[in-house]
Amino acid sequence: MEQLTVDVRGIQISFTMTNPDANESIVFLHGFTGSWRSWEPVIKLLPKTINYISIDLMGHGSTEVSSNPERYRMNEQLLDLEEFFSLIQLTSFSLVGYSMGGRIALAYALGHPQQVKNLVLESTSPGLKTNEEQQLRRQADDQLADRIEEDGLESFIDFWENIPLFESQKSLSIEKQHEIRSERLAQSALGLANSLRGMGTGQQPSYWSKLDELDIPVYLVTGEYDTKYTEIADEMVKKLKDGSHLQVSSVGHAIHVENPVQFATIIMEQLIDGN
Template structure:
């Protein structure tokens, strides 16, 4: 279904029955990221999945301010208000994980359990954050000049996704087709508004997270394992699970293990 949230048309899907579970995909993804888990998670949760602004069939406004991560968190708040949901479990992957953490910090009363897959609290050092912001803007300029096809060719080859080379050709083709369905302006503005360099650093706020938290990383994704270890030490009710022989996108590379990990955390 489509839903207007603060003037933006969002694509939203609902499935299953139980305590609400809101799912947030990563950069270049969309709600189909989670479709294969609906049957499993729908047995214990009402799954709510959306295309984040600038992705999939959700609108891709020209106004970059609408992509600011705090603004997008407000969109999520309005989504829950419209659905008359007082509290959710929240799962986010990568960019969606940073958005999920942002939401949990801005609206702590709305989150029961928080699951972050391969996510970070941002960049604490201001100089490093500014350098990353500039890189994200340069990446957006590359996308604007060369188009989505060339950008996806580039994106598939970054070191973060090296382990996905082991996926079947059919699975890789499916992921590629989904990425290519995104609009250039949506991805460009997402880099500018929700990139790691654009978002505030939440490191000093992590101690205020009082809900149960689960961090999930792949053992081959060393950078995000180090980040998860650091994040775990700052949150009181935090578990961290590492999936062996797996990279950044655990839900893609080890879907059965990932699905079970999420289910067990939500029903315990």
């Protein structure tokens, strides 16, 4: 996939686009420490007749890194996406987001219901429910951001790939594990640190009370081994007007990484064949 850049509110945003002349478009937003590259195995399995757009979010991949943590906040990310879609003249699309990217996708769909046709949220939380939870999480994310800058990127990645959330990835092939690690190591220490400070789960607004405002189909996708996000999805689906919870067996948090074939099948069945 060809990598492109566009100036969005003074920041060079990196993205890929497969078929700009297509009638249908699907936009992919990656998770923390990821980039557009993490979606490539999935997109390669999908029909070529659709336009697939994958964006490097602020502080990640090849997108320009801002030194100001405030530039990473949710409201800023949403303004970036709004201008980005305007610049590429995209007015209607399905939106797929994973983890951090899922939180941004959910917020964008709530704010732009006229643009988003369908929403796929992979291993995504609508945020934390109480001010106390948010404050504790902000403190934890600030400490982790400091650790990235003080100890360096490689030391952080050594820690990050060994947290329980990614335990199931150790069952992947050595080649795949190396590919995941390489993508993480290609990140910017400043970008990741500021992403935590500005866009960590404790910083974003809670969207639990707004889930019933979504009038579009929302597909919640979680992995069998990811009990935390499976429980969150079970609670979310009860609040959605048109929500479905799809659980994938034998995978953890990053379904699209651990089983791209199954994830591509979900995209095919829910967003392409059914439309």
